[in-house]
Amino acid sequence: MKNTIVLIGLVVVLAISSSCKKLGAEYVDELDVTITRFDPEYDFDQPLEYTMSDTIVHIIDGEEEDDIDRDWDKEIIAQIEANMAAQGYVRVEVDPNNPEDKPDFMVAVSIIVDENYGYYWWGYPGWGYYPGWGYPGWGYPGYPGYPGWGYPVGYSYKVGSLLVEYGDMNNPVENPKEDEEDIYPVFFIGIVNGLMQGSDAYIESRLETGIEDMFNQAPFNN
């Protein structure tokens, strides 16, 4: 009987130890992705003119935010412009006195940051908090019924997305909101998405990689 228990224990240990190899991403940059979608009807293979603002729209937790650090804006715009030039696209300024003389498309660059919060219960498996469990007087203030094992651990993480959108200025469409200006339909969108964690240099380097990945995808790299 003793030998049997030892042998069965051996199988359990083997199964558990083989299951301990890590699964999934280990480093933050392994969670970075770059996604592009484009209108297949649009002819990207022609010399085109475009306009692009020098500033990036920052949307933080659903609100447009102006009072922020814009350290990366200049580098991001410069990198996008360099890649556009490599595709044969020429950046031009829009003359406000001559609105009819429009470039072919406009490039809108924005950054969206969302902070996410949550908590999990640290403790022994299955020994978490259940309503109605525990004894009067046990546990910490604020956690009624908490039996005294484990504790809640809070966490937060920021998810950042860089969006690059092309709007077709030659073919504006009617604005669904009445009495407002026509809108330019988006025929290309590129997104660099990842966790905003690590040093500034680390995030900047990941952004650079993401923008390069964006311009290495179709339709620019057919």
Added chain:
Amino acid sequence: MKNMKALYIAGLLLMLGVSGFAQEKYTIINYPIGFGTGDTKTFIDETSFRGFGLEYGKFLADDKVSIGFQTNFQTFYKELPKDTYPINNGAITGKQYRYMTSVPLLANGLYYPLGQETVIVPHVGLGLGTYYIDRKTDMGLFRDQSKTWHFGIAPQVGFSVPLNYKTNFNVNAQYNTAVKTKNHDAENWLTLSFGFKYIY
């Protein structure tokens, strides 16, 4: 629904057999290694060393037959290097992590052509029941996941070597087929299991 019906019938037969003719009982605890085939291999072409199995049953007909219940889990995993993958009118670049976890719930019938009194006790068998399949692909912070129940069939062949009057070293190969459903492809894999059978 059909899967569940088959499972209930198999379970009922199992209980009838156990209560009507049972003599000795056994429990198997084993470590399965999974080798994907077919659609499973297309999704993840890596051997799975992540698994654990349990089986319980009773002997019938002079110990030449046993019926029992088997469950285990097996996780296949593959990490794909950073690459660009096409999507409809676009592409996505990043690392990809693929997982396929299965939990079968099977009624098993085993036949021992030489009985239980030989130095090596071979067996052949068939399992019928249902498979829970959790299949997911992670890219960045995005996940594509499906959780499905399949009807399944699992023929097996193997042998056990008695170590003493109660304990046997057990080896078996089982071919798992979780049949195609309306929303999910079939999953197929071979498990080679090593473990111990305890007879009592």
